[in-house]
Amino acid sequence: MNFASDNWAGAHPSIAAGLSAHAGGFSTAYGDGALDEAAYQRFNEIFEREVAVFFVATGTAANSLSLTAYNRSGGISFCHRESHVIEDECGAPEYFTGGSRLYAVDGALGKIDPNRLDRAVGRFAPESVHSGRPMAVSITQSTEVGTIYTLNEIARISAIAKHHKLPLHMDGARFANALVALETTPAEMTWKGGVDILSFGGTKNGCWCAEAIVLFDLDRARELAFLRKRAAQLFSKSRFVAAQFEAYFKDELWLDTARHANAMAARLAALIEDSPSARLAWQPQANEVFAVMKKAEAERLHLAGAAFYDWHKLHDFDGHIGEDEALYRFVTSFATTTEEVDRFGQLIAG
Template sequence: MNFASDNTGGASPEIMAALQAANAGHMSSYGADPIMAEVQARIREIFEAPEAAVYLVATGTAANVLSCAILTQPWGAIFCHRNAHIEEDECGAPEFYTGGAKLVLVEGAHAKMAPEALDKVIRFTGRSGVHNVQRGMVSITNATENGTVYSAAEVAALCAVAKGHGLPVHMDGARFTNALVAAGCTPAEMTWKAGVDVLSFGGTKNGCMGVEAVVIFDPKRAWEFELRRKRGGHLFSKHRFLSAQMLAYLTDDLWLKNARHANAMAARLSAGVVAAGAELTHPTEANAVFAGWPRAGHAQAMGQGAYYYFWPFDQTLEGPGEAMLTARLVCGWNTSEAEVDQFLGAIAARG
């Protein structure tokens, strides 16, 4: 019963088989391998973007911060939600890789920016000229850190605000596929057709061993990305092992199947905890459930081997059993119905 994160599960068998196959013989290095050419063609096809530049890195942090670095200057502002992943979980990497760009935070319910809130913050930025950071770029996390999803229309509305101020837009899509299948739109509709300039297209959280794609819809930005990736230490020499993962991920719709399964398990889990008396703290829209229930139920579940995080972290099992504690539970490609049902039985049990 492990719901700690979609990072805790293993890699899909198809990914491991592809890595084993790629291990045979010799291939050109640094992205010149023939598998990478297939990856580029497939991503361009999926996103209906024949001119897009496509690059691979091993971590979501690298994908996000290198993307931000080609979209803003060191004196620029990166507008994002207060609970955006680049704000909460990147240890200052956006500031480091951009050479000093400042994260300027936007409020909004359930970790989603509203267009009017974004517009207000952008208008307030740079008001004193040279004394302030300047308007730089917008970054959207989809799915969000609270498990909610921006629809294609909501992405387009935020991009319209950004473009109205002449700003480029990055999408942090570590869980892009979970958001995509939840929203029921095409990859193009969620990204460049809505106004997104650069996408961090996640694979690691959805069944890969460790690979993320950066999809740059304006190829004029590609050379700078290549230089920054090399300078930042994120150009793999044995690149074929990144390429092999991504190609297997995109073959036979594995990426979509994995995300649909994870989302379905989260929906099952969400309905079950509500039926057991829990209260959702955020809507369940992708593969994460945020809910609160009495401490006694948490103690019962953890005592039976359930593993998940209190959310926020500063809560403990010590104290009155009837006190409400809130938690985050994340489902992955390999979460089973039996695992979900075992957990639901554990929190509903009474000692």
């Protein structure tokens, strides 16, 4: 019953098999091999247009380099207060950009409130050397709290960004989970809605290590190649990422693993809703479930073999948390089984 994180899972058997299948033979290094090229082409197909793809080692790298691609002196990027870039990356975005700033914007359910965003950005107009200046807007899809921006919501954020002449970055560490939940297309969820650059994550959804920056703003591709290498994010045997993506996209594996993870989360949420000892903090929309329960109950569950995290780090939760209660996070993945979920359900059935 492991709900600690989707990065506690290993690799999907098809991903492992893909890697093995491509272990032999020689290939041009540094992203210029035939398998790399084939993977880039797959990205073009999936996004229904030409995109520039940059494999990197981690989601933090994808996010940090994405912002670096739009770096400017005195720059300020706007993100949600709970976002990974500001909460979980040890200042990598600031470090990569040589000191640009992240500006936390609030909003319910882990999503930037458009009005707050507009006001926050607006504070910096007109541009002044003293206050610094806006540089980018970054949203997370699905969010850090398991919710999802609708296409309309993305369009609204995008319109504000465009109004202020800012690029829109999407942290898609859990891109697939959002995609299948919205039943939309990658194109609709990104560039057609105004996204300029995307951190496309495969790792949490079944790969070993497969993260990519997908750049829609092709004019910046050449520069990003230098930014990536300078940041020590250019793999020599790049095809080990390409091989994973090949398997990831083949026969829609990535959509299946994401659907499975989401379904497991929904199943878990339903069991929590029915439970006398826990209640949902909010309705999950992707593969993360947040619930409130007594600390003693959580301890009992941990002892019974369930792994999940106390999520006290959440900044703002407007629901009720009793004095002896706490907020907990449960994450599902391709590797979560119905049996595990149901076993957990029995534990909390009271």
